[in-house]
Amino acid sequence: MRRVANIFRVLFQKNKLDEDLDAELQFYYAMLVDRYVGAGMEREQARRAARLEMGRIETIKENTREIRTGAGLETVMQDFRYAVRTLRKYPAFSAIAILTLALGLGVNTAIFSIVDAVLLKPLPYERPERLALVWSDFEKTAAYRAPTSATILSEIKHRSSLLEDVAAIWPTVGTFIGEEDAEQIRVGQVTTNFFTTLGARPLLGRGFVAEEEHGGRAAMILTDRLWRRRFGGDPNILGKKVPFQGADYTVVGVLAPHFRLVLPASIASDVEAFTPFPNDIYKGPRTLYFLRLVARMKPGVRAEQAQREMTEIARQIRETYSEYHAENLKLSIVSMHRDAVRDIRPALIALFAGAGFVMLICCVNVANLLLARASERRKEVALRSAIGASRTRILRQLLTEGAMICAIAGTIGLTIGWGALRGLPRLQPEALARGGEIGLNWTVLVFVAAVSIGSVLLFGLVPSIESAKWDLIATLREAGKTSRTPVRRGVRAALIVAEVTFGFILVVGAGLMMRTLEKIEQVRPGFESDRVLTFSMNIPFGRFKSDEAIYSFVREWDSAIAALPGVAAVGAASHLPLDNYPNWYSPFRPEGVSETQGAALLADYRSVTPGFFQAMGTRLIEGRFFDETDRAGARQVVIVDDLLASTIADSRSAIGKRIESEHITDRGFTPVWSEVVGVVEHVRVHSLSKKIRPEIYIPFEQSPRSPLSYAVYARVDPLTLAGPIRDLLRQRNRSVAISKVRPMEEYVEQAEAPASFTALMAGIFGGLALLLAAIGIYGVTYCTVSRRMPEMGIRMALGASAGDVKRMVLKEGLTLTALGLIFGIGGALAISRQLQDLIYGISTVDPVTYIAAILVIPAAALIGCWKPASKAAGANPVDVIRIE
């Protein structure tokens, strides 16, 4: 240890030591000079004599330095060479130990990289810990984390003393209008203080200023991506006017390439440009909930303080406005980071824990291997200490060996992890809100180093230290004999039990995730995604002469697509199911319910063209679909889903019932009494696993909205229709742009992505756990059997058959496995509640999963024990006698 410390001293305090040596030599020289002067020499002469006597100072220094470093480094090199030699001497041991550790480290590298990027790294804004989101909560309708209204925004702004500022964003779409290249993009309409509140400054130009509020001046800030893609990275873009949404917008800023809009996954993260709200949002209806609020808390404000204030503000707002009182508005304020990752957090934590269990199994395996090796090397170690190696020296050699295993395994593990991460982007669900930030970095490297060193120290060195403690004489005397070490056998039994326990928990976890995915895939979402092509089309209403011109454009466009060869049905809706376009949901009121009560009933609203349901394959339960007669000015009609039908009609037919629903008229969003003409099945628009709200469909011409999302049901491969549709549009209208051309299946896959990601990762962990546990059990049993071969021989000499011996070994292994299973079941049950958020359609104690795991684990154990048992059965009594 002392030498190791010395090396550090030499390496890190080199200057200090050099100064010491200099001073020492200086002193020597000065004393010599004094002495010669004392003997009667001139000072100058004395100096020369002293220099002569000392010889070359530099040579002395160099020789001394060499001794200091040389001694330390030489022992290290010796230990290193010795370690390499031993590792090569036991290639099977080394390979298994290194590969096992590398697999565990690889899995942990991959998962930790994700955890680090998504959960640990601060958000990419200034002082991100002070950022929070403010949501409306409506308990009556169980609508939590809902957007707020402009009135609420201004009330919070005026009443809060703990918030530095509050800003709002509404993600929508807009179209760049050009002769040839009309393009529809996602745009974030924001309050002008949005970027200052967020703490993100444009790289070029500036943020918005107060005069640009409410369309005072049409200004735009571009993301780096849009700036490069559409404007070729034009360095003189600032101040230029771009035609957008029927107006000319002046570009005032370009954001940095690393800028990201980190908002909850349900809000578009692919916003490419920002503009201030073009109209006065404070003049809209008070119950129009569409704003996402980003708040910056003052320094030192704690989350609970902010929440208390928000609760109080909500109370004051309820007292001031009857609408909010009727809806019993509550406000909640949550850390922006926590909110952004809330969907993926449980899955990541579960996977991180799973990776930890895999690592534990790896460590158990390595511990066992080292233990086995330590017993094999007892004689060697004893001998070495007999010929004078100090205990610390022997320990240091074992440590060097451990360090080498770590280093090699760590490197391979990092490579595996890195490879896995590179494969990940294809699997990454959008819910990984910050997926783009995943990568290997210092935090990850430090983590991997710490885990690998920790595991080798903990599970590798403990047996080594124990081996160093062994009694020299006893060991040498015992050499060659069967060792009687019941304690050691106890340790090994514990290792097997631990492996089975961890393995079982992982297999159960994997099973639950895979069953969940299976259930999600079986769900009927209320539509058919097969052979449906979708695209989004922005219709610049302002560019049409009249409303009638818009309607006839849409009608003709629908029939033009329907006439394309290969098209079976076509229709459009304001919102596609499973798309992350900002939702449209509002209260509705059945007949006979008073206005205050009605505010508690919320539904998702969709404006649809007549063919939409047929194109999506949504089934009609009763009544009729919309048709050509449902025009503007005609009788106001709606189609509702079965959830809503049951609220308004109990068990009777809902057809002919009247509800007050929200329509889009010349006066904006207005409540209108309309008649239910059809009931369709519920469509899972937000998540495959949840029915969130009932749905109300309104004919497009009675509630026109842009953009429209088209669904085209094809008789052919849907993607082959993309080209003809684009051509068709170019012939008809050049100021209309389409985007997001993709098969409906893609939305479904994306919605399944979190579950398939979790299931895939958990499946890999489960598989690894089984494999590693089998290897581990094999290793432990094999070692035990090898050392007990004489015993086996004697048993057979005393009349046991080969079958008896084999059965005995298998029985021992399986008994331990059974014990591990019991612990495993206990452990799995104990953590099953933590998995509640991750599973769907099954119970956390899903019998299918548990039975499968109970069957598969002993099978793995049996495979692990089989060969050692056969070896035991092959014991030859004669050999035993010869050895003894």
Place this chain on the structure above:
Amino acid sequence: MAESAEILQGTLELLILRTLALQPMHGLGVSDRIKQVTHGVFVVKPGSLFPALHRLEQAGAIEGRWGESENKRRAKYYRLTRAGRVRLASEKRNWERVFGAVNLLLEAEL
């Protein structure tokens, strides 16, 4: 003055340990002392003295501490450690054995 002799590396370390066994000394003191006691047979030059001192310090046989010399200069004084004493004793025995053996060999009638 007698002719000075070459010193083997191991011998020099033994001489240094022996010298420091009396009292802590600085480098020049050690070399003066060796010269004086051996009547000038062994003259230890700085070029071999300092590496030897540092080798011994490295091995933990002696330890150096900064102090003030007789003429008020800052000097590094070396002191024998416990390990150094053990080593001195064993090297002394070793030396006596080797010396005795060499003597026997030299005096033997061949």
